[in-house]
Amino acid sequence: MCQRGNGAGRAAPGLARPAVSNDRRGLFGRQGESERKSAPVAAAPPRAAGANPSARSHAAGSAGAKRSDPGRRRRTTGATVGRPDLGEVLRLVVDRVREFTGASGAAVGLLDGDAVVLRSASGSALAHLGLRVPLEGSLSGAAIREGKALRSDDTTRDPRIDGDLAFKLGARSLLVIPLYHLNRAVGTLTVLSAKARTFGDRDAQTLEVMGQVISASLGNSASNETETRLSRGRTDALTALEESEERFRMALEHAPIGMAVVALDGRWLEVNRAMCQILGRTEESLLATTWEEVTDPDDLPTHQRSVAELLDGHGNVHRVEMRYRHAKGHRVWVNLSAALVRSHSGDPRYFIVQVEDITERRLAQAKLAHQAAHDALTGLPNRTLLLDRLRHALARQVRSGAGVAVMFLDLDRFKVVNDSLGHTAGDELLCRVAERLSAQLRPGDSVSRLGGDEFVVLLEDVESIDDACDVADRLKGALVQPVSVGEASVVVTASIGIAMARHPGADADALLRDADTAMYRAKERGKDCYEVFDSGMRTAAVGRMETERVLRAAVEEGRLRVFYQPTVDLQTGTVNGAEALLRIETPSGSVLGPTDFIAVAEESGLIATIGIGVLEAACRQAVEWRKQLGDKAPARVAVNLSSRQLSHMRIAEAVTRALESSGATADMLALEITETVLMESSPETLAELSALRELGVSLGVDDFGTGYSSLTYLKRFPLDFVKVDRSFVDGLDYDPGCEAIVSAVIGLGRALGLQTVAEGVETAAQLERLRAMGCTGAQGFYFARAIPAAHVSALLRNGVAWPTRPAPIAARL
Incomplete structure (x- = not known):
């Protein structure tokens, strides 16, 4: 609870001075005893902060005695000067209510039989003074019957309201509270809007506070009866007003939002309990300060200008979301509404302030805004914030000419960490990478995470591309240090693409795209x-x-073709297999080979769909050859598998379906993988390959010798053959180093019990060298290019065999 302090001027007589600009009761225009003894209303001075402490203590201590002493009441009910009549009170209230709520009109209606008669109005309602509003078919009647505040956001759709009456009043939206005195309904207080709107809880609270005062002032019946009673004598009138003021004091004190009366010079004159709680101060300490002293310094200049504009006559209400300083030092966000109260002559008197604590809402908004602009895992800026910062950096470049560079980083083999150690370990690694990257940057630079294992570094004030390369070297050096992830130690590297805005006016999206391209x-x-x-x-x-467009069109239009290149058993000279190789037939009739589109197929994700098609076609063709050629058919058909196929699909299940649907047996199929698959293999990949081996499918490594795989991989995986890359076979004619490598691969295969197949054989000399080294198989243009299945059938029907020095098979077709 807010402790009541011994504020200045708290003695009972001074408390009832409505005409004094620093008195809470001045809201209702009543003059107190001191004015009757001294100066006119307009000359009454504001209550001074820091008045005699002992006088304040005495006044606070005797407040309860004052209200219970009838003799004292008689002493304060002598002749008054300029006491406003009831009509003036009501006019002031409806004016203030309309200003506080921003409504187009406000009115007080008094009960008169079966209707409410509008007795005082403001704004658009002023034209309807004296109008009788029936209790039936009106929100006023419903509010009186239900005994609570009622609102209607759209009177044209509200069954409680007479639409014609609402149209006449120009009321599209309404808020009504019942007025009571001694537990009897005496009328209603209404605000209306010509446009559809929603009156909120704060509007209802404002009407409740003002309604307490009006209810007490009106008495037990409607206006005429009340005015008659007031005319019987000053004693009864002042008694009613004292009751009104007491009701207002209670309403003010117990209002759920902060309320205060503030002097023109910024001193707090009256504050309620909620205001004290919002600012974390006692009433006494708050009354000893000004609003400037509790306003956050960052918001103070703007708030001072708004108050000055009010005093200069630019409006009567100031609404703003701003920050106060709590007694403990932290900031408190509030929704503030300050209304300037003026005298009848138009002179400013004081401010009535309503304050709602919205700190939690603003913190929630800030949290949501941060989440919308930052990566949830690492806390780094996300793509949205990155692009915003990049655009601002490019805009500054236009003015300053300083260079801007973007670095796109993609972690190498991050999937291996995820697959082997789990996603939790992968997330931890990403957080460590984010920390290391951030630690290497200047204060003006920033790093963002786009998602997955992709990061972007934004560099400003870069003089040349060499500066960006220096940063890239620094980042690579920071990343290569081992990272402890759980119980494992991981070494991570990154591929980095750098793009620099060399001229002012560059596009942010284009610059980011260029860095991405360089990263690939x-x-x-x-x-x-x-x-x-x-x-x-x-x-x-x-x-x-363009290649992707052509590839997608070929898939949709059925223009993919599977060709086959025969493989030869170098011991028997017969064709013992064929490798399935994909081709694209273009609309013009030309044919595109795998080197033209396979990389794009893998990057775009089409490789999975295409790979299944090739696998199924190869199985069907193997069965067809067995039917046509019998023993002359190729022993097996080889199909290449990409790393994406192994990591993104259940390849063992796909192979099983292809074999079953075609009627092929597992020994009729061979699958070739690359060294990259060996190096980046996960436990899941190894399990898939083992499942294939259990099916009886042959497994081999394609282009062996071009990667960086350890020999341990050859022992780890269930392989049947290795294929010597064509680049080494081509060097047999002129490069002793190539001959040494080929010889080593063949010897390694023999030692491990693996068949060796040489690719790209084009000359008889190469063939002789391979035979001499003990190579078990070969394929290449010396025998045949990749040709349609029908041509392979024709070749095999002839029963070709390879003698010691044969003419090339292709020449016999």
Whole structure:
């Protein structure tokens, strides 16, 4: 509870001075005993803060005695000067109510039989003084019957209201409270709006406070009866007003929102309990300050200007969301409404202030705003905030000419961490990466997380691309240090793309896209490096988009073709298999090979759909060859699997379905994977490959020797063969180093019990060298290019065998 202090001027006689600008009761225009003895109303001085402490103590201590002493009441009911009549009180109240609520009109209606008669009005309601509003078919009647405040957001749709009457009053929205005296209804206080709106709880509270005063002033019946009673003598009139003032004091004290009367010089004159609680102060301490002293310094200048505008005649009400300083030092957000009360001559008298504590709402809004602009996991800015900052940086570049650079980072092999250690460990790693990146940047730079394992660094005031490269080196150095994730130690690297706005007026989205493009180039180079964007990358990116368009169209229009390249058993000279290779037939009749579109297919996600199609086609063709050629059919058909197929689909289930739907047996199918799959394999990938091996499908490694896999991977995975990459076979004719590598791979395969197949054989000399080294199989243009299935059938029907020095198979077709 707010403790009542011994504020200045709290003695009983002074408390009843409505004409004095610093008195709470002055809201209703009543003059007190001191005015009757001294100066006219307009000359009455404001109550001074810091009055005699002993006088304040005496006044506070005798307040209860004053109200219970009839002799004292008689001493304060002598002749008064300029006491306002009831009509003046009502006019002041309806004016203030309309200002506080922002309504277009306000009115007081008094009961007269079966109707409420409008006796005082303000604004648009002024034109309807004297109007009888029937209790039936009106919100006034409903409020009196139900004994509570009622509102109507749209009178045209409200069954409680007579639409014609509402139209006549120009009331689209209404708020009505019943007026009572001695537990008897005497009338209503109403505010109305010509436009549809919702009157809120604060509006209802305002009417309740003012209604308490009006109810006591009106008495037990309608206006005529009350005025008759008041005319019987000053004693009864002043008694009613004292009761009115007491009701107002109680309403003010117990209002759920902060309420106060503030002097023109900023001193708090009257405050209620809620105001004290909002500011964390006692009443005594608050009355010894000014509103400037409790206003947050950041909001003070704006608030001072608004108050000055009110005093200069620019409006009567000031509404704002602002901050106060709590007694404990923290900020309190409030929704403040300050109404300037003027005398009948128009001179400013004091402010009536209503304050609602909205700190929790503002904190919730701030939290939501932060969440909308930041990554929930790392707390870094997200894409929305990044683009906003980037646009502002580019705008500053136009003015200052300082360079702006963007760095797009993608963690290498992050999926392996997720798959092997779990997503919790992956999240922890992302948080550690965010911390390390942030620690390497200048105060003016920032790092954001776009999602997944992608981060973007924004650099401002960059003089040259070399500065950005220096930052990239620093980031790479910070990331390469081992990170403890749970019980594991992880080394993480990143591929980085750098794009720089070299000229003012660059587009934020385009700059970010260019950095992304450069990052993909860094991935292609082998990862753990950075690339600087150039115009050639943009051309390549446009080309990839066109390739994707062509690829999607080919899938939709059925223009994908599966060709087959035979493989030869170097011991028997016969064709023992065929590799399925995808081609795209363009509308013009030309054919695109895998190197033209496979990378785009993997990047776009189309590889899964395409891969299933190739797998099913290969299985059907293997069965068809067995039916057509019998023993002359290829022993098995090989299909390439990408890392994306293994990581994003249940490949063992897909293979099982393909075998079952085609009628093929598992020994008729071979699957080829790359060294990248070996290196980036997870427990799930190993489980899939083991399941394939259990089916009886042969497994091999394609392009062996081009990656960086450890020899332990060859022992770890259930493999049947390795294929020597064509780049090493091509060097057999001129490069001793290539011959050494080929010889080593063949020897390794022999030691591990694996077959070896040489790719890209094009000359007889290469073939002889491979035979001499002990290579078990070969394929290449020397034998045949990739050809349609029908051509392979024709080739095999001839029963070709490879003698010691044969003519190439392709020449015999």
